[in-house]
Amino acid sequence: MNNPHAVPHAIYGIDKWGKDLIVVNDEGEICLKNPLNPSAPAISLPGILEDLEDRGVAVPMLLRVSSYLESEIRHINESFADAIDRVGYRGKFRGVFPIKVNQQAQVIDRIVEFGAPYSYGLEAGSKPELVIALAHRLAKDALIVCNGVKDEEFISLAILSRKIGFNTVIVLESPKEADTVIEVVKKLGVEPMLGVRVKLTNQITGKWEKSSGDRSTFGMNTDQLVSVLDKLRDAGLLHCLKLQHSHLGSQVPDVNDVRRAVSEACRYYTELTQEGVPLTHLDLGGGMGVDYTGEKSATENSINYTMREYCANVVETVAYAMDGAGIEHPTIVTESGRAVVATSSMLIFNVLEATLYDAPTAPAVEEGDHHLISDLLAITEYISAERLQECWNDATFYRNELRALFHRGYINLRQMARAERIYLHIMARIKHHAAFDDIKVSEEQMARLADIYHCNFSLFQSLPDVWAIDQLHPLVPLQMLNEAPDRRAVLSDITCDSDGKIDRFILADGVSSSVPVHTLPEDKPYYMGAFFVGAYQETLGDLHNLFGDTNVVTIDLRADGGFDLLHEQEGDTISEVLSYVEFDPQDCVAAFRRMVDEAISSGALKSKDRKVLMGAYRDSINGYTYYE
Numbered sequence: 001m002n003n004p005h006a007v008p009h010a011i012y013g014i015d016k017w018g019k020d021l022i023v024v025n026d027e028g029e030i031c032l033k034n035p036l037n038p039s040a041p042a043i044s045l046p047g048i049l050e051d052l053e054d055r056g057v058a059v060p061m062l063l064r065v066s067s068y069l070e071s072e073i074r075h076i077n078e079s080f081a082d083a084i085d086r087v088g089y090r091g092k093f094r095g096v097f098p099i100k101v102n103q104q105a106q107v108i109d110r111i112v113e114f115g116a117p118y119s120y121g122l123e124a125g126s127k128p129e130l131v132i133a134l135a136h137r138l139a140k141d142a143l144i145v146c147n148g149v150k151d152e153e154f155i156s157l158a159i160l161s162r163k164i165g166f167n168t169v170i171v172l173e174s175p176k177e178a179d180t181v182i183e184v185v186k187k188l189g190v191e192p193m194l195g196v197r198v199k200l201t202n203q204i205t206g207k208w209e210k211s212s213g214d215r216s217t218f219g220m221n222t223d224q225l226v227s228v229l230d231k232l233r234d235a236g237l238l239h240c241l242k243l244q245h246s247h248l249g250s251q252v253p254d255v256n257d258v259r260r261a262v263s264e265a266c267r268y269y270t271e272l273t274q275e276g277v278p279l280t281h282l283d284l285g286g287g288m289g290v291d292y293t294g295e296k297s298a299t300e301n302s303i304n305y306t307m308r309e310y311c312a313n314v315v316e317t318v319a320y321a322m323d324g325a326g327i328e329h330p331t332i333v334t335e336s337g338r339a340v341v342a343t344s345s346m347l348i349f350n351v352l353e354a355t356l357y358d359a360p361t362a363p364a365v366e367e368g369d370h371h372l373i374s375d376l377l378a379i380t381e382y383i384s385a386e387r388l389q390e391c392w393n394d395a396t397f398y399r400n401e402l403r404a405l406f407h408r409g410y411i412n413l414r415q416m417a418r419a420e421r422i423y424l425h426i427m428a429r430i431k432h433h434a435a436f437d438d439i440k441v442s443e444e445q446m447a448r449l450a451d452i453y454h455c456n457f458s459l460f461q462s463l464p465d466v467w468a469i470d471q472l473h474p475l476v477p478l479q480m481l482n483e484a485p486d487r488r489a490v491l492s493d494i495t496c497d498s499d500g501k502i503d504r505f506i507l508a509d510g511v512s513s514s515v516p517v518h519t520l521p522e523d524k525p526y527y528m529g530a531f532f533v534g535a536y537q538e539t540l541g542d543l544h545n546l547f548g549d550t551n552v553v554t555i556d557l558r559a560d561g562g563f564d565l566l567h568e569q570e571g572d573t574i575s576e577v578l579s580y581v582e583f584d585p586q587d588c589v590a591a592f593r594r595m596v597d598e599a600i601s602s603g604a605l606k607s608k609d610r611k612v613l614m615g616a617y618r619d620s621i622n623g624y625t626y627y628e
């Protein structure tokens with residue numbers, strides 16, 4: 001960590017997790033590389049922000065990079081195509097994007113556009129998602145796969161959509177759903193395209209371990225499966241059953257889990273085929289992970305494979321199993337969401353202020369001060385690298401004693417303030433020794449010494465998985481990276497919730513409880529970015545403290561080192577978030593105006609103040625929910 005030859009930003013491990021998308025230039029700025037055009041110069045992210053600021057788009061913002069999305073879609077389709085070529089696989093690959101992973105129109109429209117040359121389709125897990133899918137013109141042989149619990153309405157729409165050329169597959173999740181489908185088909189008289197969801201018993205490791213395998217809430221066991229086959233055969237619909245579906249869970253860390261699950265899925269496929277089911281499609285669901293930490297290991301926020309390896313593993317495993325059973329190679333379908341969309345969005349915010357956990361100088365003891373204050377100050381005379389822990393313990397003991405005295409009224413506010421400042425100065429000296437004498441400070445101690453950097457975003461709105469499931473995203477300052485960071489901080493968001501903080505960070509040598517940052521510059525903003533937030537974060541977010549959607553900007557990286565602004569979506573105004581919680585903004589204005597008028601009537605307010613007060617209220621209600 002203290003390698004003098006290392007570049008100042010080596011501590012962040014950007015070369016590990018940056019994936020040739022995120023790099024640092026000589027000016028110490030985070031830059032975006034264009035994966036579609038690797039020889040194009042990388043574009044400075046602070047430069048992009050400055051330009052957007054000039055155009056009137058402010059932070060916090062979600063920045064979507066269209067080129068990244070296009071690149072991932074090409075990559076998954078070409079990786080499968082290459083594997084198919086290399087293995088001599090006799091089937092095709094037909095991927096579908098699961099809409100739930102990012103339902104935003106700007107994202108779905110682009111996925112459909114970029115996916116068209118590959119006949120890439122969509123996966124819908126609910127009625128609204130099917131409605132979205134059916135509003136897109138897909139390639140002739142692209143699929144729409146319908147998963148999830150389906151009522152008659154859902155099933156009818158799915159079946160009827162076949163009449164205008166959609167390849168909509170209804171995946172049966174249970175024997176009861178088979179009954180409903182049989183009924184609807186009778187009513188409509190249209191042939192459906194059906195699938196069955198099987199429950200694999202292999203458990204995967206990682207975050208979704210508990211919801212995989214036997215206890216998975218979705219899919220049918222062998223007993224239910226047989227019952228569905230019998231129902232379909234009796235209804236004369238077995239010939240409509242074309243697809244077998246299974247889904248492992250998300251962010252599968254170990255590629256060997258993928259292999260095991262795929263072979264199990266193939267066993268079902270073989271058995272069903274031998275039962276006389278005319279299956280043509282093997283859908284292996286989602287689960288391909290993202291290497292958030294860049295560790296390349298089978299751990300929670302990493303994966304031990306690349307996209308290419310994943311695709312090769314799937315194709316090889318299916319080919320082997322089908323050849324063994326003497327069965328036609330099926331069309332392979334996957335529903336990868338996270339791996340396709342995560343890298344394409346980043347959350348950018350500014351640091352508003354810092355609560356520093358140290359003080360440059362210690363105040364002198366004054367007449368009448370308690371002797372414990374002198375004892376505390378005396379520590380500054382014997383503090384040294386050798387006695388660091390002892391000094392820390394002493395300082396904490398004296399400070400706690402002094403707090404107790406303050407609570408009981410034995411020392412006054414100014415005396416307590418002197419004590420706190422002396423304590424913080426001792427912390428500054430401890431940090432100095434730790435940094436310059438190369439003293440090992442534990443992660444836990446580091447966490448207790450860290451500053452608090454107050455940032456302009458809501459964890460609950462913009463990074464819900466960080467709060468809910470300890471998801472890690474790379475998170476770094478966007479500028480000054482050619483200077484060694486001189487402070488360590490935890491980040492606190494703008495909500496009034498003590499849970500609204502980030503205290504786990506990806507660094508070059510592992511996960512840390514604080515992030516290296518710079519002393520905040522006085523004359524310019526200090527931006528930070530959370531990367532790879534394109535999957536799941538956008539719609540799981542909530543309105544905690546009524547912080548709404550941030551501004552969203554979609555850009556495309558140009559070959560000449562510039563960028564094009566493709567789309568801007570202004571963040572929620574206060575008036576919008578009020579209406580989400582059923583307040584009528586007009587009523588709010590009227591109620592406030594009545595109180596102002598009453599105050600004028602009673603003489604408490606002058607008539608000319610009315611304009612100022614109403615103006616202030618109106619400005620707020622029409623403004624952005626974040627710090628401006």
Ligand SMILES: *Cc1c(COP(=O)(O)O)cnc(C)c1O
Nearest residue numbers: 098250251286287335336337338
């Ligand atoms: C959520 C989900 C997916 C997407 O999973 P990823 O891990 O994001 O690839 C795919 N299929 C089904 C059925 C899902 O529920």
